[in-house]
Amino acid sequence: MIYLDNAATSWPKPESVYQMVDKVMRQIGANPGRSGHTMAIEAGRLVQETRELAAALFAIPHPSQVVFTLNVTDSLNLALKGLLQPGDHVITSSMEHNAMARPLEALRKNGVTVTKVATSPVNGISLREIQNAIQANTKLIAITHASNVTGTLNPIGEIGKIAKEFGVAFLVDCAQTAGVFPINVQEMGIDLLAFPGHKSLLGCQGVGGLYVHKGITLKTLREGGTGSHSESLEQPDELPERYESGTLNTSGIAGLGAGIRYIMETGMEKIKQREGKLTNLLVAGLAKIPGVVLYGPPLGQQRAAVVSFNLEQISANELCMILDKSFQIAVRPGLHCAPDAHRVLGTLQGGTIRISPGYFTTEEEIETCLQAITAIGKELVEEMK
Amino acid sequence: MIYLDNAATSWPKPESVYQMVDKVMRQIGANPGRSGHTMAIEAGRLVQETRELAAALFAIPHPSQVVFTLNVTDSLNLALKGLLQPGDHVITSSMEHNAMARPLEALRKNGVTVTKVATSPVNGISLREIQNAIQANTKLIAITHASNVTGTLNPIGEIGKIAKEFGVAFLVDCAQTAGVFPINVQEMGIDLLAFPGHKSLLGCQGVGGLYVHKGITLKTLREGGTGSHSESLEQPDELPERYESGTLNTSGIAGLGAGIRYIMETGMEKIKQREGKLTNLLVAGLAKIPGVVLYGPPLGQQRAAVVSFNLEQISANELCMILDKSFQIAVRPGLHCAPDAHRVLGTLQGGTIRISPGYFTTEEEIETCLQAITAIGKELVEEMK
Numbered sequence: 001m002i003y004l005d006n007a008a009t010s011w012p013k014p015e016s017v018y019q020m021v022d023k024v025m026r027q028i029g030a031n032p033g034r035s036g037h038t039m040a041i042e043a044g045r046l047v048q049e050t051r052e053l054a055a056a057l058f059a060i061p062h063p064s065q066v067v068f069t070l071n072v073t074d075s076l077n078l079a080l081k082g083l084l085q086p087g088d089h090v091i092t093s094s095m096e097h098n099a100m101a102r103p104l105e106a107l108r109k110n111g112v113t114v115t116k117v118a119t120s121p122v123n124g125i126s127l128r129e130i131q132n133a134i135q136a137n138t139k140l141i142a143i144t145h146a147s148n149v150t151g152t153l154n155p156i157g158e159i160g161k162i163a164k165e166f167g168v169a170f171l172v173d174c175a176q177t178a179g180v181f182p183i184n185v186q187e188m189g190i191d192l193l194a195f196p197g198h199k200s201l202l203g204c205q206g207v208g209g210l211y212v213h214k215g216i217t218l219k220t221l222r223e224g225g226t227g228s229h230s231e232s233l234e235q236p237d238e239l240p241e242r243y244e245s246g247t248l249n250t251s252g253i254a255g256l257g258a259g260i261r262y263i264m265e266t267g268m269e270k271i272k273q274r275e276g277k278l279t280n281l282l283v284a285g286l287a288k289i290p291g292v293v294l295y296g297p298p299l300g301q302q303r304a305a306v307v308s309f310n311l312e313q314i315s316a317n318e319l320c321m322i323l324d325k326s327f328q329i330a331v332r333p334g335l336h337c338a339p340d341a342h343r344v345l346g347t348l349q350g351g352t353i354r355i356s357p358g359y360f361t362t363e364e365e366i367e368t369c370l371q372a373i374t375a376i377g378k379e380l381v382e383e384m385k
Numbered sequence: 386m387i388y389l390d391n392a393a394t395s396w397p398k399p400e401s402v403y404q405m406v407d408k409v410m411r412q413i414g415a416n417p418g419r420s421g422h423t424m425a426i427e428a429g430r431l432v433q434e435t436r437e438l439a440a441a442l443f444a445i446p447h448p449s450q451v452v453f454t455l456n457v458t459d460s461l462n463l464a465l466k467g468l469l470q471p472g473d474h475v476i477t478s479s480m481e482h483n484a485m486a487r488p489l490e491a492l493r494k495n496g497v498t499v500t501k502v503a504t505s506p507v508n509g510i511s512l513r514e515i516q517n518a519i520q521a522n523t524k525l526i527a528i529t530h531a532s533n534v535t536g537t538l539n540p541i542g543e544i545g546k547i548a549k550e551f552g553v554a555f556l557v558d559c560a561q562t563a564g565v566f567p568i569n570v571q572e573m574g575i576d577l578l579a580f581p582g583h584k585s586l587l588g589c590q591g592v593g594g595l596y597v598h599k600g601i602t603l604k605t606l607r608e609g610g611t612g613s614h615s616e617s618l619e620q621p622d623e624l625p626e627r628y629e630s631g632t633l634n635t636s637g638i639a640g641l642g643a644g645i646r647y648i649m650e651t652g653m654e655k656i657k658q659r660e661g662k663l664t665n666l667l668v669a670g671l672a673k674i675p676g677v678v679l680y681g682p683p684l685g686q687q688r689a690a691v692v693s694f695n696l697e698q699i700s701a702n703e704l705c706m707i708l709d710k711s712f713q714i715a716v717r718p719g720l721h722c723a724p725d726a727h728r729v730l731g732t733l734q735g736g737t738i739r740i741s742p743g744y745f746t747t748e749e750e751i752e753t754c755l756q757a758i759t760a761i762g763k764e765l766v767e768e769m770k
Binding site: 008220222248339 | 386388390393394395396397398402403406407410411414415416419420421422423424425454455456457458459461462482483484486487488490491581583589590591592593605606607608609610611612615616617618619620630631632633634635636637702705706708709713714715716717718719720721722723724725727733736
């Protein structure tokens with residue numbers, strides 16, 4: 001099988017990730033941060049190690065500012081609902097994933113005003129438009145680093161500068177970039193960084209994270225046992241416990257640690273180059289196929305490894321089904337949980353076909369996929385005659 | 386090492402659980418419920434299988450009523466905050482874990498009134514007291530099945546009858562009983578059942594669940610991508626997607642499925658008998674050690690496999706440290722994230738030592754633990770002379 005759905009979940013993982021998860025479950029199965037026995041302490045140490053690795057990766061000042069969650073959606077909900085109150089104003093892009101757009105819609109119904117700044121599928125959000133959207137009650141700019149539909153990058157470093165200038169908090173969803181594109185929360189002025197464990201960070205599903213700047217105190221979404229201040233019915237103030245109630249996914253977090261270690265050892269620049277090469281190969285190849293309509297940045301422009309297109313002769317769903325059944329190629333059709341992005345692209349009806357290579361994808365796999373799409377296109381043209 | 390901290394996280398797991406998690410990560414690493422390719426469908430099927438197994442275990446009418454969460458704390462937060470509004474009244478016990486007590490405290494500050502019914506560490510909550518506590522605005526009875534400090538069982542079947550009689554919803558936290566004690570949500574009148582994956586259900590950390598009765602619609606705690614109704618910014622109404630935003634922990638959920646399958650194949654009655662025997666051995670042995678103060682139900686009374694005690698000569702923390710360092714025995718000291726329970730027991734200062742055997746614990750391990758505690762007690766008495 002050729003797996004080209006890495007924007008949903010990366011696969012395969014480095015061997016060290018599988019081995020770490022198995023080892024932790026078999027040998028270090030205790031509850032981290034509870035009890036004081038050797039195995040519990042060892043479990044806690046593994047969690048702490050991943051915190052330190054994530055902090056190092058994103059230049060987060062202190063590992064305790066890394067909060068572990070269920071997934072990036074959980075992280076975004078905590079950031080948005082923890083920060084925004086009725087009467088607040090938030091600025092976002094018009095191409096967000098539902099992980100950002102749906103909690104914002106829930107907040108909007110609860111008295112938060114939301115400005116969706118028009119965003120170009122080619123160039124991303126306009127800095128001037130963001131600046132123009134800032135109001136006296138603007139509390140937050142909340143934006144994805146890269147579109148999960150088109151791979152279009154937003155200039156987060158520049159947005160961070162605007163946020164600092166106007167004293168507005170800055171939340172970045174790096175679901176499609178963490179582990180590939182450099183993110184430095186201090187240099188980029190990011191106050192809240194939401195990341196998934198199971199995409200380009202190469203960990204497994206069931207773990208996400210949120211960086212919380214020390215100047216920000218969020219309302220909690222979940223309260224419960226934290227293994228600290230157990231005498232109190234109040235949620236503790238300390239990070240990370242304040243936002244980490246209940247038992248953590250120790251094996252998953254340790255697996256994420258192994259994923260981040262793999263990235264650091266490989267070198268993020270090398271990963272970025274590799275994914276960029278595969279993406280260019282894909283875009284160039286698709287552009288040559290008759291009937292292909294490509295969305296997003298043109299060939300050669302830097303983007304996340306996500307390519308959306310349609311083949312005029314056929315619906316996205318059908319094409320993906322044929323790729324799966326007849327060619328054993330896994331890609332994703334539809335709306336990719338991002339209706340706003342599809343409104344911008346004009347593809348809200350049938351969506352797009354999304355192909356997303358990963359670091360372990362080969363050139364041959366891309367070529368095979370391109371040949372398959374070419375063949376399907378030709379056959380359809382023949383049939384129509 | 387002798388692991389007697391199963392009330393925190395069960396360990397070891399059945400071999401089939403380890404193997405399932407590893408297999409899913411290596412072979413079925415796609416995103417469930419997204420895309421339509423073979424591997425994504427296979428991942429979705431695994432999640433659905435665990436839903437069906439959990440539904441069968443708890444006599445839940447339809448698998449879609451099983452919602453997967455991060456942990457039982459996440460489940461309880463969803464149930465409590467999803468149901469209760471300012472002005473509502475909720476009845477709970479005076480011996481709850483912070484996973485119940487802390488979200489209730491947060492709700493109390495937000496205009497929900499909370500009655501904590503006096504609860505006996507020996508006999509659990511009084512049905513008459515619950516009945517007396519019901520008011521016109523009582524919306525929910527929320528209670529643990531068994532205390533995580535003393536193992537004391539609450540009569541949930543009887544409470545369910547009262548809840549039905551008065552038209553009040555009924556939430557049960559079965560963190561210490563799921564997989565060992567029979568729970569039938571229909572016969573017991575349970576409307577919301579919160580369960581952890583990593584305790585007696587023998588799955589790994591990072592998965593919890595919540596059963597939601599079809600007559601109940603909860604506000605969502607998290608909105609985001611659900612792989613359904615992607616065109617809409619509104620969270621879908623359908624279960625389970627309404628409450629399951631973002632990527633699920635597929636390998637963890639499949640591992641939980643393997644754990645439930647192991648329980649069903651072994652027979653829950655056999656597991657209950659085994660844990661009961663180990664617990665009785667423990668209680669009988671502890672009662673004979675000079676200086677031991679036992680809390681909770683007396684010998685022979687049915688209870689969850691959780692035993693709390695103190696040794697007069699020494700603090701809980703010190704005793705556990707000696708058991709760990711000198712005897713390689715893992716037990717848990719302190720407040721066990723349940724300050725209310727310790728208020729009832731009069732142990733809010735130093736907490737208790739908690740020993741919790743699991744299905745895989747042997748009689749020899751219990752004996753070795755008892756001998757170690759006896760030896761420590763003797764040595765301390767000698768030192769004091």
